[in-house]
Amino acid sequence: MIKTRAETLVDQLSLEQQVQLLTGTDWWNLQGFPELGIGALGVTDGPSGARGAGGIMGGTKTTAFPVGISIGASWSPELARELGSALADEALDKGARVLLGPTINLQRGPLNGRNFECYSEDPILTAELAIAMVEGLQSKQVGATLKHFIANESEIRRTVNSSDVDERTLRELYFVPFERAVKEGGAWAVMSSYNRVNGTYAADNEWTLTDVLRKQWGFDGAVMSDWFGLRNTTAPVNAGLDLEMPGPSRWRGQALLDAVAAGEVSADAVRTAALNILTLVIRTGAIDETAPRTEVENERDSTRALIRKVGAAAAVLLKNDGAALPVTGTPKIAIIGPNAKAARVMGGGSAGVNAYRRTSLWDGMLEAFGADNLSYAEGCTNHRFEPILRGSFTREWFGNDTLSGAPIYSDSDASMASFLEYLPKGVDKLDHSIRISGSFTPAETGTYRFGLHCTGRGRLLVNGAEVVEAWDSWTRGSTMFEEGCDPVIADLTLQAGTPVEVVFEFATKPTFDLHFHAYQVGVGIVKTEAAIAEAADLAAEADVTILCIGRSEEWDTEGWDLPGMALPGAQDALVAAVAARAKKTIVVLQSGGPVEMPWLDQVDAVLQGWYPGQEAGLALADVISGAGYPGGKLPQSFPKGLRDTPTLGGNDDSTYPGRDGHVVYTEGLFIGYRYHEQQGIAPLFPFGHGLSYTDFSLGLPMVDLDGEGQGALRIAVENTGARTGSEVVQLYIAPLAAPVERPVSELKGFGKIALTPGTTGEVLIPLKPRDFAYFDVATQSWIVAGGDYELRIGTSASDIAHRVTVTVSDQVLPV
Incomplete structure (x- = not known):
């Protein structure tokens, strides 16, 4: 029905009108034709809030949602779906029918400035969350935009560098979230990346945009450029890129009409692009909107409550010696650090919004414990830029x-x-x-x-x-x-x-x-060393010290990569000085990815809080006080240092940050935990790690699998502790013999369950033949090599509770 209507409408447009449809009229809006009953489609930046038409530092107030890595740490497609639905409401408030998100690139290494925006280093975890987010958004007729397609894992010279990636690595890692969000999530839009892919700009790449995305995966939506992401007139249209953004056009308009006249672009290619855009306009309901776009502020209590819930569900308890957390009773608490009164709620760049509110950890602790029990010292700063005047x-x-x-x-x-x-x-x-x-x-x-x-x-x-x-x-x-x-x-x-x-x-x-x-x-x-000494003195007088450290949206941001994993400023010195004097030291870390922790053995507990949206301080205080519990698991491995990463562990800068315009993915399939397992490296904290305030026991797994690998795994989980909590059962598959080099093990499924003390529940993880397959470039197919595979069931990539060997038959699966 939608395609039929789009076909009818596109043929009512002249070539000139079709060309008008292929570019924005401004930063956030497309061309409408009200005389033909075609409304103008509006878009808005995501993925961590619907910013509307304002600048990155201003605009209409809106809700700041948890960032991507925070959603990744929740390991909860259910919560991702709820967040998608709430984001749709926010987009509609801003007069937009398409949200520019989710960001589903992978965390290839620890320094990408936009790692905070991505869900995980793992393609399966990313895919499951992306599908749920797409479903949540589109359930309310707001189009999801999968970005950035493809191989955009660094911000350094992102508009010119070529990501040189072999096809098997693309198929098994970087394509997977996009493929599944298209096939299973039914995403309506895709955004091409700025970079080149194996020498060809992503916006000009017919193989990725047409051969793979449309012909192999069946995508029938609209493909748009990233903002100012085109380099010429003809190649993007011929490659299958429909929409140039933003407007007014730099490369289309009369230039495209001239290209059609010269035979460089066919009129049919223009019509196809216009048809794809009209399909998006119809799907989102923008077709019937002819009134000018308006924006409203509409803060919802239900959305605030959801963000607060997700913040706790994503908080990862990395260390908890002596049950230092939760903090109970009415102790004297020293709140120390540059992130104590500075609310760290979001990352930077196009994902930033003008939030309704920004709650700091100090705000949350005031609500949880009261002012009489708290004292404060900043200790040091951690800003990249001086505070805005x-x-x-x-x-x-x-x-x-x-x-x-x-x-x-x-x-x-x-x-x-x-x-x-x-x-x-x-x-x-x-x-x-x-x-x-x-x-x-x-x-x-x-x-x-x-x-x-x-x-x-x-x-x-x-x-x-x-x-x-x-x-x-x-x-x-x-x-x-x-x-x-x-x-x-x-x-x-x-x-x-x-x-x-x-x-x-x-x-x-x-x-x-x-x-x-x-x-x-x-x-x-300018802070002096005396500020650290004053903070240590304050800690010595308290029963419990909460150290609020990490980074901010100035560091974790679009447009640049981090200079290293060390905490900025004098924060490491602050932790060491305070821990030496404090009776009990709890570190609350907020960052968009891993950091070095030279002080880890000196502190009692470490809670990774990420950037969990505008209710950040309340959510983290819930966890600290025991009103809530830490429900997160690491979606990205935390290495001990850069030497333990595949892109930075050697001396070849062609792998990162790149050389002579090329970033060569020489590590292939071996990123994150795959690299650690291949090299026998023990990370600081493994992928999937996260402690709890309670204890869990995994029962014996029940595997129901046919000879082709189709079936499911069931396992009982019992809360054997004294508090309510959640556990994530993770399934890794390890080929015991393989005709090609493969990772030692790969995540292929997971299930999260919340249980009260003394109760038991069951986690079901589906399995399918593709879970056992590798991609064969020569035959352009997925190959299941017949033989034995070990199912590894545990609570992180390193903490495996059960191993079950299964046998599957030889198979060839289509792309």
């Missing part, structure tokens, strides 16, 4: 890049920061300048550090004197999607209560690739 500022906009003449527009702003902001009418995005003026008053006397970074030239004047300059010395760096300069800083001594006049001047540069302006000016007081 906030106040009441006047902005003057000039129609040139020299700040000359009279301003063409003036407005006010509450901060000296802008990222993907809509420009005032009449301002040319490639040729303008801005002067921002105001003042701030230091709260205390001391040394203050001023910093700025921007996509164009910038300089900061304090009390009339230039103190920070990236004007004549501007050089492209690693900030703002690799469009901005690296931070430039300067220190000044300021007096408490004395107002300081500040003026920031910005001018565009002609080197913009992504055609947006962005700037950020910050100031913060």
Whole structure:
């Protein structure tokens, strides 16, 4: 019915109108034809909230959801489905019918800036969660967009580098979440990645976009570019990419009409692309929406409660010596660290939103224990950039890049920061300048550090004197999607209560690739070693010390990769100093992936909290206080250091971060736990690891399997402890002999169960022939090599409770 309607409508459009449909009209909207009854489709950034049409740093307030790795740590398709449904409501609030998510790339290594946005290093866990998220979104007629297709596992030079990956690795690892989310989830949209794949840009790649995605997997939805992700007019259309985003078009429009006239693109290819977009417009119901797009703020108590529940369900108890957690009774608690009062609720980049609220761990602990029992010290900072300068500022906009003449527009702003902001009418995005003026008053006397970074030239004047300059010395760096300069800083001594006049001047540069302006000016007081000593003194006086450490959205962000696994700033020194004085030390770690823990043996407990959305502090306090319980398992292995990772363990930079425009996936199938098992490396914490406040016992597994590998595994799980909790039964399959090199074992299924004390439940894990297969490039088929396979049932990749050997027959399975 939908395709029939789309076929009818597409043939009512002229070639010119079909071409109009193949690009956005602006950043977030597509072309509509109300005279033909075709509404304009709106999209919004995801996957951790529906941001709407505002910039990354502003826009209509909305709900901040748990990030991808937090959802991954829940190991719960059920919760992912609920989150998808709630995200759909949020998208509709913002006038959007398509959400740009989920992000289902794999965590190839520990340093990718967008690892926080992805579910897991494992394709099966990622696929199961992706299917559920798609189902949740599309159950309310909001289209899910699978991104980024394909092999986009690093942010370094992501718009030019080629990910060189052999086909078997693509098929067995990186394709799997996309394949299953298309075949089983029925996703309506796919976004191509920026990078090249084996030399060809993902947006130009006919093999991935047409041969694999459409012909082999049966995808019948729309494929869109990542924003400004096209490089030419003809290749993307011919390869099967339907929609160029954003608009106005840079590569289509008249250029595409000319290409059709020249025979470089067929009219049929244009019609097919338009048909695919109309199919999406009809599926989402946007076809019938002819009123202008509007956005509303609509915070729901039910969504807040869901986010709080998921935050606890995703919290991973890494260590808990002496049952340090939960904290019960009314002890004196010292809350220490840079993440104590700073709410770490989301990652950075296009996944960021203007959240309704941001609850810190301090907020949550106040609710759980009351102010009389708590004390606080920051100890040190962990920011990448100085805190954004906030106040009441006047902005003057000039129609040139020299700040000359009279301003063409003036407005006010509450901060000296802008990222993907809509420009005032009449301002040319490639040729303008801005002067921002105001003042701030230091709260205390001391040394203050001023910093700025921007996509164009910038300089900061304090009390009339230039103190920070990236004007004549501007050089492209690693900030703002690799469009901005690296931070430039300067220190000044300021007096408490004395107002300081500040003026920031910005001018565009002609080197913009992504055609947006962005700037950020910050100031913060410089912490000294005395701050760590004060924190240690505070800890010595408390019964329990909670150390709130980790990273933030400045570090875990789109547009750059982490410089290493070490915690930023003086946090390791802070932990060591505090642990040496504290009676009981509990570390609450918030990050988008693994970190080094040189202090692990000095602390009593470690709770990994991720970035679990706007209710972060409440959710983590629930776990700490025992009002809830830690329900998470690691979706990514935590190595001891970079030396224990496949992409960074050697000296070949072609594997990472890349050399001469190529990132070579020489490790093949062996990432994460697969690599550790192949090399016999013991990680700091294994994939799937997560402790509980209670104890569980796994009964004997019952395997019902035919000779082809079709069937299921059943296993009883008993809560033998004294508290309610959850367990995740994980099934790994290990071929006992194989005609080709294969991982030692691979996750092929799992089941999560929550139980009260003394109760027993059953986990069912389906099995199918593909679970035993490898991909054979020569025959372009999946091969099940007949023989014995060991089913390994446990609670992490390293903690295996049962092993069962099964025999399956030789088989050849289609792609």
